[in-house]
Amino acid sequence: MIGLLTGRVGLVSDSFHLTFGCGLLTFSLFAMTAAQKKPDGIYIYGYKRLEVLATFTNATLFLLFMSFSLAVEALHAFIQDESEHKHYLIVSAVTNLLVNLLGVWFFRNYARVNIAYRKAEDMNCHSICLHVLADSIRSAGLVLASWLLSLGVENAEVLCLGLVSAAVFVVILPLFRATGGVLLQQVPANVPTSAFNKCLRQVAALEEVSEVTRSRFWELVPGRAVGSLSILVKGGENDHSVLHYVHELYHDLGIQDLTVQTDHV
Incomplete structure (x- = not known):
């Protein structure tokens, strides 16, 4: 005024x-x-x-x-x-x-x-x-x-x-x-890319796992990382042990919300 x-x-x-x-x-x-x-x-x-x-x-x-x-x-x-x-x-x-x-x-x-x-x-x-x-x-x-x-x-x-x-x-x-x-849902900045690659290799190396077909991780908000995995499990193998191992592995990495999809081959 x-x-x-x-x-x-x-x-x-x-x-x-x-x-x-x-x-x-x-x-x-x-x-x-x-x-x-x-x-x-x-x-x-x-x-x-x-x-x-x-x-x-x-x-x-x-x-x-x-x-x-x-x-x-x-x-x-x-x-x-x-x-x-x-x-x-x-x-x-x-x-x-x-x-x-x-x-x-x-x-x-x-x-x-x-x-x-x-x-x-x-x-x-x-x-x-x-x-x-x-x-x-x-x-x-x-x-x-x-x-x-x-x-x-x-x-x-x-x-x-x-x-x-x-x-x-x-x-x-x-x-x-x-x-x-x-x-833009980039990979969580507080987790090194090498750590994700290491976890992916550990999951793929499981005897029950045939292949990891999709791996995506992002930060929903600062301090809350989420992700999803698609895993091919060998026919006749138990999914429960694989799911438990994967969730524990990524939880230790700092992924609070993980969705794992398993398919049998």
Whole structure:
């Protein structure tokens, strides 16, 4: 409203930026609550992946877009040479910085670029922390650019915006890759591929087993790995002993939910 009343386009643009960010944070908080719902007939695995989706949305739509937009803004300022000391934006930047630092303090346990996710809530809380941290970096960059411009430093805005863009990109990239891996159902990141190959060889080496026809493992959410196996059992052999051995083998590997299909040849 102040931006509209005073005709300051920069304040109006900043208000849309903050409103969009608050909307995504609200979605993350909603996902925390909705994820507590138990599995039903439609969502048989429950709603835990909603937190992963919220994290991916937060990382992609807001933080990566922020990095890209800051880089474009820095390039535009360099080409047009429009750097100027915008006092009205500094008030907004300082206020935003103080509020975001308060948010970083609340989520200080997740204030690391790389973190081991033991559950989906960890990933979601980490995305919220990185969200407010990245916004803090952006506000600090604007304040620093204003101070340097007041000292007569040329292209200070270009330099600060470029550094902030690079910093936000580096901070958010690990989270983006982690959430993308979960949504694309990649092999659990905390289990080495060699461990899966070793287990597969041990199952195939069983006297009762003729062949392992299909082996698939993925992470439903951080901290919960699931998988499925299809095994050809030699005719006349007992399935029970094979199933017991396979379940114990993969349970020790960290697979909590394993489905084994056996067929006889």
